[in-house]
Amino acid sequence: xxxxxxxxxxxxxxxxxxxxxxxxxxxxxxxxxxxxxxxxxxxxxxxxxxxxxxxxxxxxxxxxxxxxxxxxxxxxxxxxxxxxxxxxxxxxxxxxxxxxxxxxxxxxxxx
Amino acid sequence: xxxxxxxxxxxxxxxxxxxxxxxxxxxxxxxxxxxxxxxxxxxxxxxxxxxxxxxxxxxxxxxxxxxxxxxxxxxxxxxxxxxxxxxxxxxxxxxxxxxxxxxxxxxxxxxxx
Numbered sequence: 422x423x424x425x426x427x428x429x430x431x432x433x434x435x436x437x438x439x440x441x442x443x444x445x446x447x448x449x450x451x452x453x454x455x456x457x458x459x460x461x462x463x464x465x466x467x468x469x470x471x472x473x474x475x476x477x478x479x480x481x482x483x484x485x486x487x488x489x490x491x492x493x494x495x496x497x498x499x500x501x502x503x504x505x506x507x508x509x510x511x512x513x514x515x516x517x518x519x520x521x522x523x524x525x526x527x528x529x530x531x532x
Numbered sequence: 533x534x535x536x537x538x539x540x541x542x543x544x545x546x547x548x549x550x551x552x553x554x555x556x557x558x559x560x561x562x563x564x565x566x567x568x569x570x571x572x573x574x575x576x577x578x579x580x581x582x583x584x585x586x587x588x589x590x591x592x593x594x595x596x597x598x599x600x601x602x603x604x605x606x607x608x609x610x611x612x613x614x615x616x617x618x619x620x621x622x623x624x625x626x627x628x629x630x631x632x633x634x635x636x637x638x639x640x641x642x643x644x645x
Contacts, residue, residue, distance in 0.1 A: 452631045463536075463622060464636040471631060509575065511634075518563065518632045519588045520624075522575035 427510060427523040435531050440497045442526040444510030445490075451513050453486055454520070455495050458507045467495075467508075500530045534559065536625045536637035544643045550611040553640045555623030557604050561635075563587075563628030564606035566598060569620040569639075581606050582628040610642075618644045 428443045444453070452471050456464040470477045470486045470493070477484045483496040497504055507527050511520040537556045545551050557564050565588075566578040577590040581600035600606045610617055620641050624634035 452633075454633065456636070461620060461639075461641070463638040464624075466633060466635055469631055469633050511575075513632045518580055518582075518626070518628065519565065519577045519590065520567075520632070520634060521577065522567075524574050 427508075427526045429526060430524070431527045431529070433529040433531065434500060436500060436502055438500055438530075440500050440504070440528055440530070442495045442508050442528070443492060444494070444523050445492045446510075446512045446521075446523075447491065448512075448514050450488075453484075453493050454511045454513075455482075455484060455493075456509045456511060456522075458509065458525075460506075464509065497528075500528075502530050502532045504528060505530050536623060536635055538621075538623055538637040538640050540640060541638065542641045542643075544645060545613050546645055547613055547615060549613050550609065551613060551642060553608045553610075553621055553623075553642075555606045555608070555625075555637060557606070557623075557625030558635055561625040561627055562604055563626045563632075564600055564604065565624045565626070565634060566606070566608050567622045567624065568592075569622060570618075575622070578608070587628075613644045615644050618642060 454469045455467040458464045468479045481498045486493045507525045509525045510523045539554045563582045565580040569575045580588040584600045595611045598608045620639045622639045624636045626634045
């Protein structure tokens, strides 16, 4: 079963705009990771944020984590058509190494 | 560093047959995890192998099994295939240590007819 829920399920924006995706989870976690998947292909690791961190940046990506609300957000700034993909959050629970994925957000960036 | 490789990339099998999928992790990584992705169930964890031992297991029937070799390469086997086993099977490589950052292969697309 999926631990996380992502919001929105689908997002369509214009190139140059910012895209924000949210993820909620249910249990205590060690870390939260974000992945990108282009249509039916493997997942690409984007960023990992530890449970004791509140915000992390990587290039055009900004991730926040609120463990009190059990939620995270991924912001992509100045989006490009190449950012069109599905984005997943994944958590690893304090008990082990298995990742539990959210349902994903389908992002479409229109040129 | 070479990435995670999976073979074969595409596979078509008939109900009742069995299938073996292979995954070669990133050099130096000792953990391999397997995931099943379907439109209905999303990404679901199958199992993880670390240093040739199964360390974690998801909620899949016993028809799904795996193993890991001394060079960290892993295989996943599905016996008595069912139509519902049609999916993208993804393998992920990691050091096996916290923070469990995982790197995925391109996947094997299995179609059961």
